[in-house]
Amino acid sequence: MDKPLTGDLLPDGSVLDLAAYERVGGYEALRKVLKEMTPADVLKEVTDSRLRGRGGAGFPTGQKWSFVPMGDNAPTPKYLVANADEMEPGTFKDRLILEGNPHLLIEGMILSAYTIQATQGYIFLRWAYKLAAERITRALAEAYDKGYLGKNILGSGYSFELHLHTSAGRYMCGEETGLLNALEGKRANPRAKPPFPQVSGLFGKPTIVQNVETLCNVAPILRNGAQWYLGLSRSEDGGTKLYGVSGKVRRPGVWELPLGTTIREILERRARGMREGYKFRGLLPGGASTDFLVEDHLDVKMDYGSVQAAGSRLGTGLMVVLDDQTSVVGMVLNLERFFAQESCGWCTPCRDGLPWTARILQGLLEGRGRPGDLERLEMQTRMMGPGNTFCALAPGAMEPLQSALKYFREDFEKLINTRSDAA
Amino acid sequence: MLTQDERNRIRAEAAHYDHPQAACVEALKIVQEHHRWVSDEHLKEIAALLDMSPEALDSVATFYNLIFRKPVGENVILLCDSVSCWIMGYEGIRAHLKEHLGVELGETTSDGKFTLLPMACLGTCDRGPAMMVGNELYRNLDNDKVDEILARYRHPSGA
Secondary structure (H helix, E strand, C coil): CCCCCCCCCCCCCCCCCHHHHHHCCCCHHHHHHHHHCCHHHHHHHHHHCCCECCCCCCCEHHHHHHCCCCCCCCCCCCEEEEEECCCCCCCCCHHHHHHHCHHHHHHHHHHHHHHHCCCEEEEEECCCCHHHHHHHHHHHHHHHHCCCCECCHHHCCCCEEEEEEECCCCHHHHCHHHHHHHHCCCCCCCCCCCCCCCCCCHHHCCEEEEEHHHHHCHHHHHHHCHHHHHHCCCCCCCCEEEEEEECCECCCEEEEEECCCEHHHHHHHHCCCECCCCCEEEEEECECCCCCECHHHCCCECCHHHHHHCCCCCCCCEEEEEECCCCHHHHHHHHHHHHHHHCCCCCHHHHHHHHHHHHHHHHHHCCCECCCHHHHHHHHHHHCCCCCCCCCHHHHHHHHHHHHHHHCHHHHHCCECCCHHHC | CCCHHHHHHHHHHHCCCCCHHHHHHHHHHHHHHHHCCCCHHHHHHHHHHCCCCHHHHHHHHCCCCCCCCCCCCCEEEEEECCHHHHHCCHHHHHHHHHHHHCCCCCCECCCCCEEEEEECCCCCHHHCCCEEECCEEECCCCHHHHHHHHHHHHCCCCC
C-alpha cells in the first residue's frame, strides 16, 4: 500500500535531507504545478481529492481554501500558517513527520500558499519539539538555497517566504484564532468568528491555518492526482491517516493506514492488543477532547463520518486506551485538570466551569462525593457545550466527561457517599 | 542589561514579522536562554526594543507555561502529567522525583541544580512516562532510569 506521509521515512529515525527527499520524488509536484497549473487548477485537484483537516475538526481542505479572496483586488499580504503546535494530550503524530521529513511539510506549504496566492508563511511549532525545530531550520535553509523558497521560485514569478516560529507552551495556541493572536505576539485568546481567518486572519489579512498532517498530503496529491488519493482510502474521504495508540497495550505507536481502518485492526493488529493482565474498557479515539468509545464500537471505521455516527469524533486519530486497572474517574479528572489549566480564561463558562468540574471529580476520588454530584457534572457538560463558549476548548473538555458518565456510570456512582452523616 | 548579542538576535527575529511585537515570545526566549528566567529589568528592556509597554509584554510572558518570571535552577525538569503518561505511571515517577530531589512541584533544590515542574503533554505518548530536562527528552521512565539521568546532570563530567 502507498504511504505518502511515512513511506519515505528512514528506519533509523534520521532526517531526509533535501537530496534524499528529491531522490524519492520530492519537489516534483512543485515543479509541475508552477509550470503547468493555475491556482484554480490546484484548488480543484485538492477539492476532488476529498482531503479533510487532520488536526481535529475535519473541515474539507479545498472548501476552506475557496473562502480566501482571490484576484487583483484581494487584500495583501496573504498568509499560510502550519499548525505544528501539537499539544492535544495523547497525540504524537505530527512529531513523526516534522522530525523525519520536514521537506514534505515545506513542499506542501509552498503548494498550498501558491493556491491561495499567499506570499508569507509561518510554521508555528510547539516549544517541546526541539529536534523538529533543528531539522526544520536546516530544511528551510536548504529550500532557500535551492530556490524553492524566496523570490521568484524556480523562475515562475511566484514568491513565498517561510519562517519557523517556536512557541512557549500553551494548548490554546493550537486553536486556530488563538494561534493567530499568538503569532501576533499577544495572549492566545480565541477571536470571535466571523470574520473567519480566511478573510481576516493574521494582522487582519486573509490567512489559512492548517494542521501539519493535512499540509503534508498536498504534494503527494498533486504528484499522483486526486483519483490516486481517493483510492488510498477505505472511506468516502480521501487518503491515509496517521493513527496511533497509547495506554496499556503491547505495542504502542503510530502508523499510517488507509483512512477508514477499523479501531479493531489498529488496536489488535498494530498495537497487538492489551498487555498481559490488562483488560480493555474503552478508548478516546482522537485525543483528550473526544468522547469515549467502548467494546461495542471496536468495528467502527476510523473516519470522520463513522466515528461521528458512533457518538464521538475522529479528532486527531490517536487513541488513548482505558484499561480495567485504571480509574475512570481518575482519568477524567486528569483530563479536566489539563483543560482547566490550559483554559485561557477569556470566557466565563470555561474559566470557572472547568476548575469546578475538576473539584467535583477530585471530591469523588477523595471520598467526599455527595448525592447530586453526578447531576452537577451533567449540568457542566450542558453549560460548557457547543455554542456557550468562545472556542472549542471547553466543549472538547466535556466530551470525555459526558461519555464517561454514560458508559461508566457505576464507577462514578459508587463514589457517592449516601450516608446521612457524611453530607 | 541585555547583551549586544541578545539585542541583535531580538532585532533579527523582529525582522521576520510585519509588526515587531510579533517577535516578543522569541525575544523572551532569547533572554531566558541566557539568564534562565526573565526579570522585571529584562522585561522592560525587551518591551522597549519591540515597541510594547512592559505591562503588555508581561501579559504575554505570564500566559506561557515556559516563560519563567521567577528564577529557576540550572536544569528545569518538565515532567509530563497528561493522560497517557498518567496511565503509564506518572504519579509514581512524580513521587520518586520529589523524594529524590527533596522538593515539591514548582520548587528548586537548595543547591540550585534542579527545578521540578509538571508539564502538559510532551507529544511522546507511546513512550510514557516522559520528561524533559532542559532541551533533552527522556522516555519510558522508571525510578532507576530517573536516578541515572539526574546523576548525569549532577556530575556532567561523569566524575
